[in-house]
Amino acid sequence: MNVIEATGRWVRFRVEExxxxxxxxxxxxxxxxxxRSWLPNATLQMRRLGVDSLPxxxxxxxxxxxxxxxxxxxxxTGAVPLYFVGTLVEKTITxxxxxxxxxxxxxxxxxANIAAELGTMRVTEQVDALxxxxxxxxxxxxxxxxxxxTIMFPLIVGVAxxxxxxxxxxxxxxLLHLSSDEFLKGARMFFSTFxxxxxxxxxxxxxxxxxxxxxxxxxxxxxxxxxxxxxxxQAVVYSAVMIxxxxxxxxxxxxxxxx
Amino acid sequence: MIKxxxxxxxxxxxxxxxxFTLDVHEGEAVVIIGYSGAGKSVAIKHVVGLLEPDRGTVExxxxxxxxxxxxxxxxxxxxxxxxFQFAALFDSMxxxxxxxxxxxxxxxxxxxxxxxxxxxxxxxxxLPDVQHQYPAELSGGMRKRVGIARAVALRPKYxxxxxxxxxxxxxxxxxxxxLMIRMREKLGVTSVVxxxxxxxxxxxxxRIAMLYDGRVRQxxxxxxxxxxxxxxxxxxxxxxxxxxxxxxxxxxxxPAFESGATARGGGAE
Numbered sequence: 001m002n003v004i005e006a007t008g009r010w011v012r013f014r015v016e017e018x019x020x021x022x023x024x025x026x027x028x029x030x031x032x033x034x035x036r037s038w039l040p041n042a043t044l045q046m047r048r049l050g051v052d053s054l055p056x057x058x059x060x061x062x063x064x065x066x067x068x069x070x071x072x073x074x075x076x077t078g079a080v081p082l083y084f085v086g087t088l089v090e091k092t093i094t095x096x097x098x099x100x101x102x103x104x105x106x107x108x109x110x111x112a113n114i115a116a117e118l119g120t121m122r123v124t125e126q127v128d129a130l131x132x133x134x135x136x137x138x139x140x141x142x143x144x145x146x147x148x149x150t151i152m153f154p155l156i157v158g159v160a161x162x163x164x165x166x167x168x169x170x171x172x173x174x175l176l177h178l179s180s181d182e183f184l185k186g187a188r189m190f191f192s193t194f195x196x197x198x199x200x201x202x203x204x205x206x207x208x209x210x211x212x213x214x215x216x217x218x219x220x221x222x223x224x225x226x227x228x229x230x231x232x233x234q235a236v237v238y239s240a241v242m243i244x245x246x247x248x249x250x251x252x253x254x255x256x257x258x259x
Numbered sequence: 260m261i262k263x264x265x266x267x268x269x270x271x272x273x274x275x276x277x278x279f280t281l282d283v284h285e286g287e288a289v290v291i292i293g294y295s296g297a298g299k300s301v302a303i304k305h306v307v308g309l310l311e312p313d314r315g316t317v318e319x320x321x322x323x324x325x326x327x328x329x330x331x332x333x334x335x336x337x338x339x340x341x342x343f344q345f346a347a348l349f350d351s352m353x354x355x356x357x358x359x360x361x362x363x364x365x366x367x368x369x370x371x372x373x374x375x376x377x378x379x380x381x382x383x384x385x386l387p388d389v390q391h392q393y394p395a396e397l398s399g400g401m402r403k404r405v406g407i408a409r410a411v412a413l414r415p416k417y418x419x420x421x422x423x424x425x426x427x428x429x430x431x432x433x434x435x436x437x438l439m440i441r442m443r444e445k446l447g448v449t450s451v452v453x454x455x456x457x458x459x460x461x462x463x464x465x466r467i468a469m470l471y472d473g474r475v476r477q478x479x480x481x482x483x484x485x486x487x488x489x490x491x492x493x494x495x496x497x498x499x500x501x502x503x504x505x506x507x508x509x510x511x512x513x514p515a516f517e518s519g520a521t522a523r524g525g526g527a528e
Contacts, residue, residue: 125347128304128343133360134333134336
């Protein structure tokens with residue numbers, strides 16, 4: 001009986017949570033229409049969530065590029081021409097590692113930042129104060145962050161792709177003694193603009209998910225400092241999981257079956 | 260006019276409002292008193308639609324607040340100033356920007372007019388020189404005054420004060436009381452004030468209502484409340500630890516608290 005009761009309670013909680021999330025999404029979508037309310041804040045958020053996150057994105061890209069070049073060289077073991085290092089670095093960076101690794105790093109930085117900020121605003125009644133001053137929290141707080149995340153994640157990932165490729169290139173020259181021409185030959189050989197397009201669209205979806213989850217968790221924070229801490233932790237965990245789910249989603253729906 | 264009619268509100272199993280009914284007429288300052296956790300803040304949050312009743316109606320100028328469409332609710336909120344218990348200032352903004360927030364949202368005034376109105380509102384609360392400071396740089400009392408300035412800058416028809424003097428020293432409390440009186444007498448603002456501070460309640464209120472067990476236990480003029488025979492109201496206004504006792508016993512807080520708790524649990528309307 002207890003197991004059935006516990007299961008029922010768990011299912012009910014999950015269904016209610018899904019309902020609340022759906023309602024939140026609907027309200028955010030409706031608030032998107034009032035452009036004048038969110039546009040001024042969106043530019044500020046683009047700087048805070050995007051430009052200020054650039055260093056972490058670049059740092060990840062540099063080390064990923066170097067490691068990929070060395071990993072490729074190790075895996076080929078002389079059986080595959082070494083210029084394929086360029087191919088592997090280009091494909092892996094643009095299709096997978098730049099979007100996913102940068103996305104995961106930004107899930108921590110941006111997701112936690114949003115959840116903690118909005119959570120603090122919620123528990124100190126600043127969100128209520130906004131409402132009493134006739135501001136809609138969805139258009140004033142949520143939409144600018146989601147728009148900024150959806151636009152800025154692909155930009156950061158785009159720069160990370162270039163930097164990662166550059167780092168792999170330099171590592172190939174400096175550590176693998178591959179010539180610049182050879183690396184570029186490999187990189188160009190199987191290059192397709194689809195690779196970049198795919199990576200950037202994925203990054204946009206990650207930005208959308210991370211900021212939306214951060215806002216949702218932050219605005220639902222309750223009970224002071226502990227509540228804010230829980231909201232930030234949950235935002236990071238849910239964002240990271242969502243990035244992996246979306247990564248698989250894009251691979252199955254867009255990448256699968258292409259040649 | 261603000262009207263709560265038979266309002267019920269519960270959070271989970273906990274009933275907070277249980278048939279709360281009260282009218283606030285134009286030009287009045289109605290003070291709502293009651294124990295901590297009695298539901299006073301919950302009651303006034305219904306007026307601006309921050310909470311929705313489980314049952315009953317909350318009306319402002321004949322608008323049924325819970326059923327108002329979002330756009331009309333925001334229009335209504337523009338006429339109601341709300342002073343939060345802990346001021347709820349936006350800590351990423353300067354004091355000047357905090358006070359200007361509501362005015363900017365209205366979009367009816369130029370930036371120079373807004374700056375003038377902000378200076379005027381801060382002058383009214385005796386804080387003319389803090390415009391460029393941040394909330395974290397101010398004391399609790401100063402923040403509360405900024406919260407009042409933010410509400411009055413909108414020149415609202417109604418102001419809801421949520422414990423405006425709690426935690427302040429007596430002099431600052433008196434300054435805030437004077438300010439609330441000035442708002443009503445000079446600007447004709449209708450006010451609802453939540454407080455535990457009976458000295459402030461007597462000074463500011465034109466009527467006082469006591470919220471007890473989720474409903475209004477007694478409502479009347481200051482004089483009527485001061486001379487009430489209702490034992491629960493008397494206990495509260497006189498700050499006694501027990502229904503019958505004279506004063507809180509420092510030597511035996513346990514029994515005194517238990518007795519007080521029993522008194523709160525019992526009693527009928």
